[in-house]
Amino acid sequence: MSKVNVLVRGWLTLGARFLPFADAASPELPLSRLLRLALFQVSVGMATVLLTGTLNRVMIVELGVPTWLVALMVSLPLVFAPFRALIGHRSDHHRSALGWKRVPFIWMGTLLQFGGLAIMPFALLLLSGDASVPVSPLVGQAGAALAFLLVGAGLHTTQTAGLALATDLANEETRPRVVALLYVMLLLGMLVSALVFGVLLADFSQLRLIQVIQGSAVVTMALNVIALWKQEARTRGPISAEPAPNFRDSWRELVADGTARRFLVVVGFGSAAFSMQDILLEPYGGQILHLAVGATTLLTAAAAAGSLAAFSLAGYRLARGADPLRLAALGAAVGLAAFLAVIFAAVGESAVLFFGGAALIGFGGGLFSVGTLTSAMSLDQGGRGGLALGAWGAVQASCAGGAVALGGAIRDVVTGLAAQGALGPSLNTPATGFEAVYLIEVALLCITLIVIGPLVRRHGGPPSQSTSRFGLAEFPG
Numbered sequence: 001m002s003k004v005n006v007l008v009r010g011w012l013t014l015g016a017r018f019l020p021f022a023d024a025a026s027p028e029l030p031l032s033r034l035l036r037l038a039l040f041q042v043s044v045g046m047a048t049v050l051l052t053g054t055l056n057r058v059m060i061v062e063l064g065v066p067t068w069l070v071a072l073m074v075s076l077p078l079v080f081a082p083f084r085a086l087i088g089h090r091s092d093h094h095r096s097a098l099g100w101k102r103v104p105f106i107w108m109g110t111l112l113q114f115g116g117l118a119i120m121p122f123a124l125l126l127l128s129g130d131a132s133v134p135v136s137p138l139v140g141q142a143g144a145a146l147a148f149l150l151v152g153a154g155l156h157t158t159q160t161a162g163l164a165l166a167t168d169l170a171n172e173e174t175r176p177r178v179v180a181l182l183y184v185m186l187l188l189g190m191l192v193s194a195l196v197f198g199v200l201l202a203d204f205s206q207l208r209l210i211q212v213i214q215g216s217a218v219v220t221m222a223l224n225v226i227a228l229w230k231q232e233a234r235t236r237g238p239i240s241a242e243p244a245p246n247f248r249d250s251w252r253e254l255v256a257d258g259t260a261r262r263f264l265v266v267v268g269f270g271s272a273a274f275s276m277q278d279i280l281l282e283p284y285g286g287q288i289l290h291l292a293v294g295a296t297t298l299l300t301a302a303a304a305a306g307s308l309a310a311f312s313l314a315g316y317r318l319a320r321g322a323d324p325l326r327l328a329a330l331g332a333a334v335g336l337a338a339f340l341a342v343i344f345a346a347v348g349e350s351a352v353l354f355f356g357g358a359a360l361i362g363f364g365g366g367l368f369s370v371g372t373l374t375s376a377m378s379l380d381q382g383g384r385g386g387l388a389l390g391a392w393g394a395v396q397a398s399c400a401g402g403a404v405a406l407g408g409a410i411r412d413v414v415t416g417l418a419a420q421g422a423l424g425p426s427l428n429t430p431a432t433g434f435e436a437v438y439l440i441e442v443a444l445l446c447i448t449l450i451v452i453g454p455l456v457r458r459h460g461g462p463p464s465q466s467t468s469r470f471g472l473a474e475f476p477g
Contacts, residue, residue, distance in 0.1 A: 045189025063128035077152020081397035088390020109157030116150030117217035176318030273444035303362030310366025331367030
């Protein structure tokens, strides 16, 4: 019996050494606790897929909602993106009666997500103009708008406070790998949710839609409660009567630093560059390269594979002391090659080049996101980690959402001008509108590299060696 116990303990020790995320843990934040904390990213990924993917198609195809109204509803969650900096600032200085700072904000975000998802299916049925429910269309529009706003507010609140809590719990050495782990969990949440939603809604009915969305509300609540359980230590003693610093003063202090201000500009341009084509990649493959629906759906898998490779490389390099801003710059450079590959894929009618470009978009965007988020965590000085992360999230989400909307509009306008012959006979092709957007993204990435250059030179330095043996840092890139 003793030999069996020794063998079991040996396997457990071996497994801990070779788990991909083992080196993201620390004595203060063991692996089991870290993985449990990362569940809030799974709930965020599930809500993101539901809002921007599953419901997008269901509202247009099955429920017959006008496309412009769907686009408006899906964009409503972005209304709360600029408030992430305020949320982060408040969580820096909040002290509840129970002695917590971050937990109340994550809990409030969870309740907002739950409430929005709970009322959403009924609001969508009213929005579709179901003849069996004799109410004004305005009721459905107002209900759907409220549902999307609640989910958006909850999503941004939960993610901002959750990232700040992860920053509080992780030490400086393991923080880069914790960032990579959180991104992987977000990506896994999106991939698994997309597959599950696709299976559950394959046999569509209104009852099934209600069950799936409200089931998502219950799963969100369960995941976030498990993620929060015994994560943040309670502060004992009386609540301090000292007033919290004013948000405006704290924000001015943050942006007064030229490095922080330039960093946020980098985040804005880079996020816009990688996001402008989000809703155009699959239509580009279908209309220009004449790919089948099944083939274009593989683009998501190609981009996801590129992102996973980027997270692996980021963990490997950051664990050895690499400058996160240098990684972000590398991601922008890879993005240049990716968008040029997509453009030239149409010229050569090459599906291989197109899929390669899609994978490189995921790879470059992953490096840029991990690099900038890790840099945002390093702005945590004087107890303002939540403000710094909130500022990163506000700029990233606002610029990405605005770029998505602008990309669709630019494509439609340029395609219309080309069809009318206003751009000349050589550009009178269906690809012109798409390629205009990709060329703009190339220009935005060039601007990103120009702006980030001084930051890389200022912060760059020789990499230091990590003592970790294997884990996310050694996960094959």
